[in-house]
Amino acid sequence: MMKKNFTRFFDQFIFEQPLVYERLGLLRVTTCLITLVLLILASYDQYHVEMSSFLFNAKFPFYFFPNLGEFFHTFKALTVLFGITYLIGYKIKFSGPAFASSFYLISYYTSCFQENYSVTNGHLNFFLIALCFAQTSYYSIDRFLSPQSLENRNPFSQKLSSFILVFLMGFIAVFYFQAGLSKLLKGGIDWFLSGDTVFIKTVLEGTVFGKWLTQWPWLFPFFSIYTGVFEFGFFLFFFFPQTHRYFVISAFLFHIGTYLVLGINFWFLWGLFPALYFSDVIFAEKKPVDTKKIYYAYN
Amino acid sequence: MTIYTKIALIILAFSIYCAQLLHTFYNTVSWPFHPVNLFYRKLSFDLSLFYVVLHDDQGHTITVSPGNVIPLDHFLTSSTIRDIYVINKDEKKKEFISKILINRLNNHPWIAFDEKLPPAIPNFKRHFVNLDIEKHYFDLTNYTYPDIKPYLIEKIYTQPKAILESSNEET
Numbered sequence: 142m143m144k145k146n147f148t149r150f151f152d153q154f155i156f157e158q159p160l161v162y163e164r165l166g167l168l169r170v171t172t173c174l175i176t177l178v179l180l181i182l183a184s185y186d187q188y189h190v191e192m193s194s195f196l197f198n199a200k201f202p203f204y205f206f207p208n209l210g211e212f213f214h215t216f217k218a219l220t221v222l223f224g225i226t227y228l229i230g231y232k233i234k235f236s237g238p239a240f241a242s243s244f245y246l247i248s249y250y251t252s253c254f255q256e257n258y259s260v261t262n263g264h265l266n267f268f269l270i271a272l273c274f275a276q277t278s279y280y281s282i283d284r285f286l287s288p289q290s291l292e293n294r295n296p297f298s299q300k301l302s303s304f305i306l307v308f309l310m311g312f313i314a315v316f317y318f319q320a321g322l323s324k325l326l327k328g329g330i331d332w333f334l335s336g337d338t339v340f341i342k343t344v345l346e347g348t349v350f351g352k353w354l355t356q357w358p359w360l361f362p363f364f365s366i367y368t369g370v371f372e373f374g375f376f377l378f379f380f381f382p383q384t385h386r387y388f389v390i391s392a393f394l395f396h397i398g399t400y401l402v403l404g405i406n407f408w409f410l411w412g413l414f415p416a417l418y419f420s421d422v423i424f425a426e427k428k429p430v431d432t433k434k435i436y437y438a439y440n
Numbered sequence: 441m442t443i444y445t446k447i448a449l450i451i452l453a454f455s456i457y458c459a460q461l462l463h464t465f466y467n468t469v470s471w472p473f474h475p476v477n478l479f480y481r482k483l484s485f486d487l488s489l490f491y492v493v494l495h496d497d498q499g500h501t502i503t504v505s506p507g508n509v510i511p512l513d514h515f516l517t518s519s520t521i522r523d524i525y526v527i528n529k530d531e532k533k534k535e536f537i538s539k540i541l542i543n544r545l546n547n548h549p550w551i552a553f554d555e556k557l558p559p560a561i562p563n564f565k566r567h568f569v570n571l572d573i574e575k576h577y578f579d580l581t582n583y584t585y586p587d588i589k590p591y592l593i594e595k596i597y598t599q600p601k602a603i604l605e606s607s608n609e610e611t
Contacts, residue, residue: 184511255516319460319476
């Protein structure tokens with residue numbers, strides 16, 4: 142009986158997420174906005190034109206990828222154009238894959254300018270690619286022009302969309318787990334217990350407030366332990382939907398903390414959380430989420 | 441949706457998660473799989489950082505972080521400096537790159553955003569003509585707020601005079 146309930150819980154959790162179309166529509170909009178802001182204002186820069194003949198070195202998996210030189214600007218403009226089209230939801234079946242593949246390639250291209258590249262926004266590639274397989278047209282021009290398209294949804298499309306939403310929620314949990322695991326593998330348990338790394342980074346590169354806090358070095362092991370608990374905990378509690386909200390609030394606190402102390406805020410990660418985890422708050426007046434449906438099955 | 445489709449989808453999802461975790465385990469990038477290895481090294485209290493010394497046309501200098509000279513996320517800039525000025529042994533390439541960086545700062549500096557630091561700006565009616573790369577060594581064992589000074593500064597790269605003059609002409 143318990144096994145049956147357990148299976149039913151997972152089946153509902155993965156394939157029958159509440160408000161799936163609304164959340165995926167919102168997720169498409171937020172993912173597009175974040176990616177476009179990064180493309181326009183962050184490191185996708187003239188630098189990649191000026192340095193291309195000196196530093197570009199194609200890597201796995203596209204060893205044949207050409208040096209774009211001046212065409213980098215054209216490629217970037219095209220990617221932004223696909224991004225805006227996908228953001229407003231026009232011809233989603235074309236603009237989604239076009240934006241996902243062009244952003245994937247431009248991110249790959251810029252990573253080829255360094256021997257050892259640190260990736261911080263790689264999750265956006267996974268989000269954009271996965272969203273191509275889901276029904277994301279809830280807030281879109283496509284739906285405005287053809288309202289019946291979403292109304293004629295079939296159960297397969299709904300279940301696949303729900304699966305993709307849960308996959309992306311899981312991806313965030315894995316992302317944090319990786320951050321914790323890399324520290325554990327390279328720095329050992331001492332990375333978390335000593336607080337030295339956070340202390341040293343704050344002394345050298347921290348904010349004014351962060352540097353002021355270095356007067357009390359005993360605070361820093363607490364920051365490091367909190368980092369570890371949060372990064373591993375997010376993964377462990379992923380399968381307990383009741384705890385998601387508390388962990389997401391904890392994620393906001395974690396990122397606000399790192400912003401205040403180290404000036405790093407990771408907005409391009411937590412900007413995705415509202416659509417993934419706060420559907421019952423965002424869509425409360427429209428259609429309350431029947432969370433009991435899931436929890437009863439589990440309990 | 442049949443049970444087999446559901447199982448196939450779950451296996452696919454776990455394969456992607458496992459691929460990500462393997463990249464963390466081996467600390468490697470195979471785009472788009474990546475290790476998420478931010479701040480993963482345990483830092484020692486005795487450590488060194490790269491700095492860039494910019495000389496202007498009136499003989500003044502300012503010392504800035506690599507992020508103030510290279511328009512990339514600042515956590516990528518130190519390794520870029522290492523790639524260009526330490527690992528790379530081609531002196532001609534170093535000169536060309538230095539010239540490009542100086543011209544960018546003088547002529548069309550970028551707008552700071554998030555992890556992309558603000559550019560180093562020359563003082564009014566001046567322009568940068570030269571750059572040096574330094575490595576500053578710090579010992580934070582006896583650090584007391586807010587004093588932080590390097591105990592050793594090592595010159596990694598000094599731009600030859602010939603480039604200084606051509607850069608001057610262009611700017």
